[in-house]
Amino acid sequence: MDDKTIAYSGDTQWTDTLLEVAKNADLFICEVSSFEKEIRYHLNYQTVKAHQSALTCRRLVITHLGEDVLRHREEIDIEMAEDGKRFSL
16 A cells, blocks of 8 residues: 655645645645735735645645635636545545
């Protein structure tokens, strides 16, 4: 049986520590509370998108999606978590 690694962020603003957390993870679950608005202690989609190429995880899924993010659903090209979603690694 292969070991799989799941990494996640809690509520946080961008910090390069996230690069280390996600490093080589099979799945990195990252909170994204807004589409572009800066909210203290939270990430927004535009920031995660800007850093996406530096994340070395195999799969990135965003979660903790606020209404603002959901209104931009069609513009988002990062996989989004949904209620009841199951992950196979």
